[in-house]
Amino acid sequence: MARLDGKVAIITGGAGGIGAATARLFAEEGARIVLVDIDAPTLETVDSEIRASVPGAEIAPLAIDVGQESAARAIVDHALARFGRIDVLVNNAGIRSYEPLDQARAETWAKILSVNLLSYAYLAREALPALRRSGKGAIVNISSTHAYNPRGGMGQYDAAKAGIISLTKTLAFEEVGNGVRVNAVCPGLTLTPFHVRRFAAEGKTEQDLRAEKTNHNIQGRWADPREVAYPILWLASDEASVMTASVIMADGGTRVL
Numbered sequence: 001m002a003r004l005d006g007k008v009a010i011i012t013g014g015a016g017g018i019g020a021a022t023a024r025l026f027a028e029e030g031a032r033i034v035l036v037d038i039d040a041p042t043l044e045t046v047d048s049e050i051r052a053s054v055p056g057a058e059i060a061p062l063a064i065d066v067g068q069e070s071a072a073r074a075i076v077d078h079a080l081a082r083f084g085r086i087d088v089l090v091n092n093a094g095i096r097s098y099e100p101l102d103q104a105r106a107e108t109w110a111k112i113l114s115v116n117l118l119s120y121a122y123l124a125r126e127a128l129p130a131l132r133r134s135g136k137g138a139i140v141n142i143s144s145t146h147a148y149n150p151r152g153g154m155g156q157y158d159a160a161k162a163g164i165i166s167l168t169k170t171l172a173f174e175e176v177g178n179g180v181r182v183n184a185v186c187p188g189l190t191l192t193p194f195h196v197r198r199f200a201a202e203g204k205t206e207q208d209l210r211a212e213k214t215n216h217n218i219q220g221r222w223a224d225p226r227e228v229a230y231p232i233l234w235l236a237s238d239e240a241s242v243m244t245a246s247v248i249m250a251d252g253g254t255r256v257l
């Protein structure tokens with residue numbers, strides 16, 4: 001028996017590093033997946049790669065902007081039309097901004113909050129009726145170690161990530177009587193294609209990044225997206241039946257630095 005056999009999971013940001021790794025792991029563990037991302041070409045590539053390497057994987061990709069409130073209903077309708085149920089919601093889509101707060105523009109605030117926080121709230125709201133019917137519904141919200149360790153220069157992102165923690169705990173409280181568990185995972189430094197592209201501009205290769213010692217966490221290294229996908233898998237699975245309103249720090253020990 002695989003750990004997500006019979007379950008249907010929605011994963012947002014599914015074309016990105018952590019989302020794609022989570023989708024692959026979920027497919028290996030028997031889930032049928034609605035894979036959501038705004039980046040249609042990369043979504044298509046991730047969908048084909050997973051279906052090619054995981055025999056029997058069932059994936060229903062959906063290219064949509066989760067920053068629009070109406071996307072939440074469309075995603076849930078897509079999941080129900082294709083698979084007839086929803087058991088797991090992984091809110092993972094995220095964008096970054098690098099404006100110090102004394103220069104932070106309203107336009108950037110609105111964008112960050114709509115994708116990184118409001119999309120989590122709207123998609124949860126629209127998926128809740130189906131998650132309640134599941135009987136073992138689970139929401140896993142992807143926050144960040146920087147929800148707790150904010151730094152200079154990414155105040156908008158860090159504030160949205162802190163908001164996700166609050167949203168997670170409130171929703172866990174509100175849904176406990178309906179059998180829906182709500183938890184968060186806080187990744188730390190995780191080596192995704194986004195970071196590989198970002199550092200390529202500085203002349204560093206992926207191998208350089210993997211080899212170098214970082215001072216961001218006590219492990220002194222980047223995490224692989226699959227290492228972050230495992231705690232997400234566990235929280236989504238029935239093995240985590242006692243877990244709700246919890247936050248797992250998947251950050252190599254950043255907070256004890």
Ligand code: NAD
Nearest residue numbers: 013015016017018037038065066067092093094144187190
């Ligand atoms: P990523 O940039 O590789 O992936 C994010 C995905 O979200 C992308 O595929 C992107 O196209 C998608 N997306 C962005 N805006 C969207 C929108 N409006 N509608 C639909 N999809 C949209 O990022 P990642 O590193 O895999 O991060 C995944 C999550 O983990 C994010 O929430 C991120 O904030 C969080 N996180 C990542 C790290 C890290 O070091 N990689 C650290 C802490 C937290």
